[in-house]
Amino acid sequence: MGVRKLQMFIESETPSSVFRNVKIKELKENYQKEYPGHPVELLIDLDCCLPHLFPDYMVDPKYGGELAxxxxxxxxxxxxxxxxxxIRLIAFLSNYxxxxKRARWIDKRYIGVDTVSRVLASFRASVACSTPVPMKDPNNYEVSPSELASTxxxxxxxxxxxxxxxSFTENVSExxxxxTKHxxxxILSQDTDFCIANAAQYNLTIEHLCLRDMTTCIYDSHGLASHLQLQVNQLPLFATIxxxxxxxxxxxxxxxxxxxxxxxxGIFVKNIASLCRDVECDDNGYPLDKMLMVNLSKMISTKTYSCTKVYNLMTDSISSYHIYSVEKELLIDKLDKSSDQRNIVRLALTLYRQCWITxxxxxxxxxxxxxxxxCIEMFDAINIKPIGDVLxxxxxxxxxxxxxxDQNLVISEYVITGDKCLDKGVPTVTPAKLDSVQKLYDVWKTYFIPDNYGHTVCxxxxxxxxxxxxxxxxxxxKLCRPKFTSPSSHSSILIMSLAPSCQLWSVIQCSSHSAWCPC
Incomplete structure (x- = not known):
C-alpha cells in the first residue's frame, strides 16, 4: 500500500526528524496546546490495521480463525x-x-483461491504424517478470515x-x-500515502504500536520533505514519480x-526527489509550470503509455492526495431515476454510512x-460445493x-466460486418472481427509526x-441487535436487511430466537 519503496526508505535511511519513536500521550498534550478545545481524534485505517491487530497466533488464518x-x-x-x-478512536472501513478497481479485486480473489488450495494441501499433508502445520509457514501461506473486517x-x-x-470510496481518500477538514x-495506519498528504498532525504506525506503554513511531511529513530537500507541497509529485x-x-x-x-x-529515492526539486507546486501539489510536468511525463512514457496518458495519470495521482470523489452511482441528484428509486438509494446511503448495512x-x-x-473452502474437493454456488x-x-x-432487471454477479471463475464472463441473473413482496423502502422505513429529537449524527x-x-x-x-455469539457475515446481513420484504422474516426469527428479541 502507499508509495512504492518509501516505507523501507523512511524506516532504514532517514534521521529521527522523519521517523522516530514517540509517546502517544505526549503527542496528545502537544496537540491540545496547539489546538485548544479541539477533540483529540485518532483515525483508524481499519483495513490496514487488522492484520496487525490480529496476528496469526491470535486468529490463526490457516485454520479459519475468527473467534468472535x-x-x-x-x-x-x-x-x-x-x-x-x-483519545477518541474513529475507525474507517472501506468495502465499497x-x-x-474491479479487475484488481478479481485478481486478488484469484490469488486467494490459489493460496487457500495450497494451505489446505499443506494441512492435509501434515495430518497424513501427524505433524502440525508450522505457525510461520516457510511458503508464507497467509489467508486472513474473509469476514474479519465485518466482524x-x-x-x-x-x-x-x-x-x-x-467509506464511500477508498479509505485513504476518506x-x-x-x-484535513477537521x-x-x-491517523493510525501503515500507509505512507498519509505522510505524503500531510493531512493530520501526526501519522502513527500500527506496526510499531505498543499498547503496554502506549508508544509507536511516526512518519513526519515535514521531516521527510526537509530530508529530501523538497517543500511539503512537492511530496505528491514525488510520490507520483x-x-x-x-x-x-x-x-x-x-x-x-x-x-x-x-x-x-536511498540513492534511488534521492534521485527521484532531485527530479522534483526545481518543480514549484501550488498548495495542492500541482506544478505551476505545466511544461515541467510534461517533461517528466515524457521521461516516463513508453510505447504502451504515451506522454499524454502518463500526464493524465500523473494529474490523477496528485489529485488523489487532496480531491475527494465518489462513484457516479452514489450521486443521486445526477442520476436518471424515479423519485421512489432516489428515496431508497438515499436511505441505503444513510444505512450504509451508519453501518446498518454492508x-x-x-x-x-x-x-x-x-x-x-x-470463504476458506476446499475448492479442489469434488464433493464440496463453493458457498457462492450454494447461495x-x-x-x-x-x-x-x-x-x-422486477423481471426486466438483470443482476451481474461478481461471485468468486473458484480459480478463474469469471474469465469466461460475468454471470447474470434476473430477480426471483415472488408471490408477495413488500417494497424494501417501506420495510426499512418500518424497522429503522430516525431520531426525531433534533440530534444530528456523529x-x-x-x-x-x-x-x-x-x-x-x-x-x-426497532429490534435489538443480536448478542455477539458468532461472527457476522455479508450473507447474513444481506438476509436480515432484505428478508422482511419477502416473508422470510418470521422463519429467520424462529431459527435465531435465542439471539433476537423485540425491544
Whole structure:
C-alpha cells in the first residue's frame, strides 16, 4: 500500500526528524496546546490495521480463525488503552469498491483461491504424517478470515458503541479528507500515502504500536520533505514519480529501471526527489509550470503509455492526495431515476454510512451488481460445493425482495466460486418472481427509526461532499441487535436487511430466537 519503496526508505535511511519513536500521550498534550478545545481524534485505517491487530497466533488464518470472543477481547483492550489517555478512536472501513478497481479485486480473489488450495494441501499433508502445520509457514501461506473486517466493524459499532465509518470510496481518500477538514490529531495506519498528504498532525504506525506503554513511531511529513530537500507541497509529485496505486508498476517499470542504474535504495529515492526539486507546486501539489510536468511525463512514457496518458495519470495521482470523489452511482441528484428509486438509494446511503448495512446491499441497489468474496473452502474437493454456488438461489430471492420481483432487471454477479471463475464472463441473473413482496423502502422505513429529537449524527458519518445526499438524523433499529455469539457475515446481513420484504422474516426469527428479541 502507499508509495512504492518509501516505507523501507523512511524506516532504514532517514534521521529521527522523519521517523522516530514517540509517546502517544505526549503527542496528545502537544496537540491540545496547539489546538485548544479541539477533540483529540485518532483515525483508524481499519483495513490496514487488522492484520496487525490480529496476528496469526491470535486468529490463526490457516485454520479459519475468527473467534468472535478473540475479536471482541482484542478490540476491547485496544479501545480501552486509548480511552484511558483521552483519545477518541474513529475507525474507517472501506468495502465499497469502485468499478475502476474491479479487475484488481478479481485478481486478488484469484490469488486467494490459489493460496487457500495450497494451505489446505499443506494441512492435509501434515495430518497424513501427524505433524502440525508450522505457525510461520516457510511458503508464507497467509489467508486472513474473509469476514474479519465485518466482524471487527460490528464489534466496534454494536458491542463497544464506538464510531465506525463505512467509506464511500477508498479509505485513504476518506481519511485524508476528514483529517484535513477537521485538523485531526492523528491517523493510525501503515500507509505512507498519509505522510505524503500531510493531512493530520501526526501519522502513527500500527506496526510499531505498543499498547503496554502506549508508544509507536511516526512518519513526519515535514521531516521527510526537509530530508529530501523538497517543500511539503512537492511530496505528491514525488510520490507520483516514485509510483503508487495510480502510477502502477507497468507504467513506471522502464523509467524506474533506468533510474536504478544510477543507484538503488536511498540513492534511488534521492534521485527521484532531485527530479522534483526545481518543480514549484501550488498548495495542492500541482506544478505551476505545466511544461515541467510534461517533461517528466515524457521521461516516463513508453510505447504502451504515451506522454499524454502518463500526464493524465500523473494529474490523477496528485489529485488523489487532496480531491475527494465518489462513484457516479452514489450521486443521486445526477442520476436518471424515479423519485421512489432516489428515496431508497438515499436511505441505503444513510444505512450504509451508519453501518446498518454492508456494501453488498448498497452496490446491489446502485449498480445492479452483487460482489461476493470467497470463504476458506476446499475448492479442489469434488464433493464440496463453493458457498457462492450454494447461495445462488437465495440471492435470486433477495434480488426479488430488493427490486419488487422486477423481471426486466438483470443482476451481474461478481461471485468468486473458484480459480478463474469469471474469465469466461460475468454471470447474470434476473430477480426471483415472488408471490408477495413488500417494497424494501417501506420495510426499512418500518424497522429503522430516525431520531426525531433534533440530534444530528456523529460528524464522522456526515457526507464529505455535498453531492452525496443522506439523512442527517441518527437511525435506530426497532429490534435489538443480536448478542455477539458468532461472527457476522455479508450473507447474513444481506438476509436480515432484505428478508422482511419477502416473508422470510418470521422463519429467520424462529431459527435465531435465542439471539433476537423485540425491544
Amino acid at each position: 470472543t478473540v475479536v471482541l477481547y482484542t478490540l476491547e483492550e485496544f479501545y480501552q488503552r486509548f480511552n484511558e489517555i483521552g 469498491k469502485p468499478k475502476s 471487527a466493524a460490528d464489534v466496534i459499532r454494536f458491542e463497544l458503541h464506538e464510531t465506525v465509518v463505512h 481519511i485524508i479528507t476528514y483529517a 485538523q485531526t490529531f492523528g 516514485m509510483g503508487n496505486d495510480i502510477m502502477q508498476y507497468d507504467v513506471m517499470k522502464l523509467f524506474q529501471y533506468n533510474t536504478m542504474k544510477l543507484g538503488r535504495g 456494501c453488498d446491499v448498497l452496490m446491489l441497489l446502485c449498480t445492479k451488481e452483487m460482489q461476493m468474496d470467497t 445462488a438461489r437465495l440471492r435470486k430471492v433477495l434480488y426479488g425482495a430488493a427490486f419488487n420481483s 460528524k464522522a458519518w456526515e457526507s464529505l461532499t455535498e453531492f452525496v445526499l443522506m439523512d442527517n438524523r441518527k437511525l435506530f433499529y
